[in-house]
Amino acid sequence: KVYEDVMALEAAGCIAVEMECVPEKVAAEITKRTKMLVFSMGSGAYCDGQFIFSEDLMGTHSGHYPRHSITYAHLMKEAVRALSQYRE
Numbered sequence: 001k002v003y004e005d006v007m008a009l010e011a012a013g014c015i016a017v018e019m020e021c022v023p024e025k026v027a028a029e030i031t032k033r034t035k036m037l038v039f040s041m042g043s044g045a046y047c048d049g050q051f052i053f054s055e056d057l058m059g060t061h062s063g064h065y066p067r068h069s070i071t072y073a074h075l076m077k078e079a080v081r082a083l084s085q086y087r088e
Helices: 002-009 024-033 052-059 075-087
Strands: 014-018 039-041
Touching: 002 014, 002 024, 024 039
Parallel strands: 014 039
Antiparallel strands: none
16 A cells, blocks of 8 residues: 555656655665665665654653654753753
8 A cells, every 4th residue: 555655656757755654665665666765664674765853863852752752861860860860
């Protein structure tokens, strides 16, 4: 179904598509078969590009992190720690 939808968008003249949480192998195959730019949001590294949000990457928010997000730091915790230390 996803492949058919992507091909319909291409036929309609679209130049790009975003795939969110599509299995990586499916997204990779669709990327090979379409002329459009394919952007991944949790659909693997084999698309033409990926949406990666700095808030997820740096850990700067206190809300829900999507299952496909990658967090390399926890800057919110560090900021709270630093401000608490300053307050004392």
